[in-house]
Amino acid sequence: MPFMLKDRCDRLLSRVGRRMARALNRPSVGYAPFTPSDFKTLCQFLRPGDVLLVEGQERVSNAIKYLTQSTWSHAAMYIGDSLDTPSDDAESHRLIEVNLGEVCVTAPISKYARFNTRICRPVGLTPQECRAVTDFMKARVGMKYDLRHIFDLLRYFFPTPPVPVRWRRRLLAFGSGDPTRAICSSLIAQAFQSVRYPILPDARTIKARQGSRFAHKEVLHIRHHSLFAPRDFDLSPYFQIVKPRLNEGFDPHLLKWSDDAGSSAQADAAPAA
Secondary structure (H helix, E strand, O other): OHHHHHHHHHHHHHHHHHHHHHHHOOEOOOOOOOOOOOHHHHHHHOOOOOEEEEOOOEHHHHHHHHHHOOOOOEEEEEOOOOOOOOOOOOOOOOEEEEOOOOOEEEEOHHHHOOOOEEEEEEOOOOHHHHHHHHHHHHOOOOOOOOOOOHHHHHHHHOOOOOOOHHHHHHHHOOOOOHHHHHHOOHHHHHHHHOOOOOOOOEEEEEEEEEOOEEEEEEEEEOOOHHHOOOHHHHHOOOEEEEOHHHHOOOOHHHOOOOOOHHHHHHHHHOOOO
């Protein structure tokens, strides 16, 4: 009898969790990308192992952006042409991501063609290490997340909690349920940690005796993966920010400006009567 009661309770919590996830995944009203990426150029410059940051438009994205004080609310990894494309999709899937309420899934790049995006590229990985990182992600495609942890989901229905800035990131790692791992960029962080590639290591200084002198030694402590957020790949000193427009050879002298650009700028700057 206790087992049957627990089973019913688990199914009820899972059902409620799925409904909450669907509500959080609904688009926010009035969202419009400020400077959407050049999709064609974006496709040309992505490499396997790149982390693609996205400014999401869902309700849950608003909470993540507030809690992390960042533009970026979602992260996906570019895998390249090694993924199997679903039979009902004509476009190749080259991204692996985790979305709230879904399993770990593959996706086409065109999914984010009209979003603000940023490419974060790891530097110095050997081809074998890069393959190990992408294989780590591919091995987890289809992995399901448990949505019974209702309290882990409730935090995202209050996108601007009145807590000090220094505590906001901790709210992402609140609890121990799967929704925490589904929201945070933990799977991508774990992939890089599997080859000991740093993201934002916790640098501490300790004293180490060398002969009769004390020397300072920096020790890099890997943060727990549940504490990583999308913006960490942007802030990390170990990821190169790739801007396709600049990499393809940008010349500001070739830009064509509207003749009335100056007059419109002056009109905007003029004080109201």
